[in-house]
Amino acid sequence: MEIEEGTEMEVEECRTENSIKRFGLKNSIQTNFGDDYVFQIVPKNDWSLMAVSLSTNAVKLYSPVTGQYYGECKGHSTTINQIYFSGPSTPHVLHSCSSDGTIRAWDTRSFQEVSSISAGSSQEIFSFSFGGSADNLLAGGCNSQILFWDWRNKKQIACLEESHFDDVTQVHFAPHHQNKLVSASVDGLICIVDTDGDIDDDSLESVMNVGTSIGKVGFFGETYQKLWCLTHIETLSIWSWRDGQNEASFENARSLASDGWTSDHVDYFIDCHYSGEGENLWVIGGTSAGTVGYFPVNYKGEAKIGSPEAVLGGGHTDVVRSILPMSSMQSRPTQSHGIFGWTGGEDGRLCCWRSDDSSEINRSWISSAMVIKSPNTRKKNRHHPY
Amino acid sequence: MSSKLSSEALREAISTICGDAKEKKRNFVETIELQIGLKNYDPQKDKRFSGSVKLPHIPRPKMKVCMLGDAQHVEQAEKIGLDYMDVEALKKLNKNKKLVKKLAKKYHAFLASEAVIKQIPRLLGPGLNKAGKFPTLVTHQESLEAKVNETKAMVKFQLKKVLCMGVAVGNCSMEEKQIFQNVQLSVNFLVSLLKKNWQNVRCLNLKSTMGRPQRIY
Numbered sequence: 001m002e003i004e005e006g007t008e009m010e011v012e013e014c015r016t017e018n019s020i021k022r023f024g025l026k027n028s029i030q031t032n033f034g035d036d037y038v039f040q041i042v043p044k045n046d047w048s049l050m051a052v053s054l055s056t057n058a059v060k061l062y063s064p065v066t067g068q069y070y071g072e073c074k075g076h077s078t079t080i081n082q083i084y085f086s087g088p089s090t091p092h093v094l095h096s097c098s099s100d101g102t103i104r105a106w107d108t109r110s111f112q113e114v115s116s117i118s119a120g121s122s123q124e125i126f127s128f129s130f131g132g133s134a135d136n137l138l139a140g141g142c143n144s145q146i147l148f149w150d151w152r153n154k155k156q157i158a159c160l161e162e163s164h165f166d167d168v169t170q171v172h173f174a175p176h177h178q179n180k181l182v183s184a185s186v187d188g189l190i191c192i193v194d195t196d197g198d199i200d201d202d203s204l205e206s207v208m209n210v211g212t213s214i215g216k217v218g219f220f221g222e223t224y225q226k227l228w229c230l231t232h233i234e235t236l237s238i239w240s241w242r243d244g245q246n247e248a249s250f251e252n253a254r255s256l257a258s259d260g261w262t263s264d265h266v267d268y269f270i271d272c273h274y275s276g277e278g279e280n281l282w283v284i285g286g287t288s289a290g291t292v293g294y295f296p297v298n299y300k301g302e303a304k305i306g307s308p309e310a311v312l313g314g315g316h317t318d319v320v321r322s323i324l325p326m327s328s329m330q331s332r333p334t335q336s337h338g339i340f341g342w343t344g345g346e347d348g349r350l351c352c353w354r355s356d357d358s359s360e361i362n363r364s365w366i367s368s369a370m371v372i373k374s375p376n377t378r379k380k381n382r383h384h385p386y
Numbered sequence: 387m388s389s390k391l392s393s394e395a396l397r398e399a400i401s402t403i404c405g406d407a408k409e410k411k412r413n414f415v416e417t418i419e420l421q422i423g424l425k426n427y428d429p430q431k432d433k434r435f436s437g438s439v440k441l442p443h444i445p446r447p448k449m450k451v452c453m454l455g456d457a458q459h460v461e462q463a464e465k466i467g468l469d470y471m472d473v474e475a476l477k478k479l480n481k482n483k484k485l486v487k488k489l490a491k492k493y494h495a496f497l498a499s500e501a502v503i504k505q506i507p508r509l510l511g512p513g514l515n516k517a518g519k520f521p522t523l524v525t526h527q528e529s530l531e532a533k534v535n536e537t538k539a540m541v542k543f544q545l546k547k548v549l550c551m552g553v554a555v556g557n558c559s560m561e562e563k564q565i566f567q568n569v570q571l572s573v574n575f576l577v578s579l580l581k582k583n584w585q586n587v588r589c590l591n592l593k594s595t596m597g598r599p600q601r602i603y
Contacts, residue, residue, distance in 0.1 A: 055431045205507060211522060346432075
């Protein structure tokens with residue numbers, strides 16, 4: 001197999017030309033045979049597993065390299081809102097939070113629930129994060145409250161009820177600043193809370209008013225001092241969270257992204273992508289028909305969204321809800337196995353995208369086999385379809 | 387995507403609503419609400435339908451706004467007859483929860499200068515957050531009056547567990563043409579956020595506070 005270059009290199013290469021990198025579909029897996037959606041895809045630390053949350057209220061586990069299905073973690077009684085693999089100290093453990101008011105831990109070797117923390121049955125938990133200066137905190141974003149537990153003894157140590165007045169859709173401890181918690185809510189506010197010492201109303205350090213219901217936020221930049229923010233009305237804004245400053249606002253983000261896309265139109269955003277180096281950010285947008293595009297965000301000086309640099313088409317037939325690029329893997333690019341990444345959507349599919357150049361493929365097929373065929377076999381089939 | 391909202395049906399509905407409101411005079415100005423019924427949408431699986439939109443014309447005239455300003459903004463606020471408070475006045479509240487709550491109740495919305503907005507958590511605590519009234523930033527590069535009008539023209543929409551919701555789009559003392567524009571813009575904007583656009587819309591009604599719902603789609 002050829003040695004592929006790192007994926008972020010490929011994306012940057014074509015920025016100067018007007019060519020769009022089209023990633024070909026390597027394989028497509030149907031996660032269920034009903035109308036259920038794929039919500040989120042997260043990798044295990046060593047990338048030997050990827051966990052996929054579904055609207056069936058369960059999490060399925062697959063190999064991110066072969067697509068092989070391993071098993072299912074069942075237990076939540078309603079919508080799973082976030083999943084996340086544990087740190088290197090307990091690598092087999094997967095965490096999930098749900099509208100059933102619990103944050104659960106699962107052993108991915110046995111698919112059994114090993115632990116559960118409850119916020120009470122009347123609370124929904126939309127997001128969770130591990131952190132704190134002493135690495136002992138678990139924060140949960142609920143229906144306006146932010147709850148804090150010491151995960152070592154499962155004791156609830158604080159409840160912030162005043163920072164938000166609507167669902168807290170995101171909580172994240174900041175990279176390099178383990179004591180700072182960033183929370184974002186349907187109420188349109190991003191709050192920074194200092195979790196050192198007693199956590200109470202005085203812990204609220206700063207508030208950024210985005211002005212409309214917030215869906216997702218994420219850190220980027222050399223020292224992760226910047227925050228991108230995607231709202232439910234599909235607008236994007238960039239913030240410097242340390243000083244609470246707004247750096248750029250893209251009110252008509254969908255139109256801006258679509259302007260540079262001759263063949264299609266962005267209907268919604270899925271995520272933002274940071275390569276891990278420098279300060280370059282991409283916003284990932286999709287069409288209702290399931291095509292995905294990576295758009296470079298220019299937030300310094302004139303706020304602009306550039307033409308798509310990469311397009312993933314012919315894989316999904318419905319809204320795409322998550323994307324997992326192999327480039328976020330810390331190891332050497334040669335280990336990405338020629339895979340650009342995975343996407344999951346409302347068609348219930350998991351699509352695997354090839355990182356070698358393949359612009360001829362514009363049709364998808366669903367593989368009933370759970371294992372990806374080797375690239376050589378596939379190439380042969382392409383020329384002899386019958 | 388062309389709008390499926392018939393201009394004719396909309397004009398007629400607005401005419402009826404305004405006519406009915408004039409006939410039976412109330413001692414308050416009735417709000418006009420756009421009621422949206424959705425279909426083929428699952429609140430548990432589909433993406434959240436929630437946010438704020440700026441309407442072309444201010445729907446609620448009597449919205450009270452307060453400027454939490456630096457020296458320059460305080461001066462401007464005074465000139466345009468806008469209520470204001472400076473940092474000293476905020477300090478006097480001494481982060482007292484009851485006083486902050488009282489302040490929050492007094493106004494529908496707050497604006498704040500850059501220098502002041504950063505101090506709010508320290509000066510007032512999270513009281514304004516809890517009331518849903520954390521201030522919106524106003525810079526010195528923009529007109530204060532324009533910002534006040536922009537704030538007054540923002541309306542929130544949020545679909546919860548059921549498939550219907552209402553959005554304030556006007557009031558009975560507005561010109562029919564203005565109500566028309568507000569409804570058109572909000573409908574087109576909201577439909578653009580739905581995965582199946584018009585296929586997700588079951589029905590649209592317009593209703594004044596005391597009046598009968600008028601179907602427009």
